[in-house]
Amino acid sequence: MNLRLDMDVQNLETEKLRKGKNKAKEDLDSLKTNYKRLHCSIKTVELGKTSEQRCQEI
Template structure:
């Protein structure tokens, strides 16, 4: 009888762990999707430039302003 109860407890714990793992995987997939969307938005708005690109753009804008 005791072994049967131990088995049931372990079975329930394993099921709980599987559900937790599945939820964590879904959350990770959601975060990956959100990250990809964010990166695309950053690129689309031009914010994803390197420091060198920003310096070049600032230099060009200053040159235009001086003229």
């Protein structure tokens, strides 16, 4: 009986960890997508600047 309860607890903990891992993976994918969009936006904005404006920023 005790072994069965221990197995059930371990199975629940394992499932909880899997769900957490999946959530973290989804969050990471979302962050990567947002980073790519931001990077593209920054490139687009910089394309409209003249070389003098870029030099002044530096």
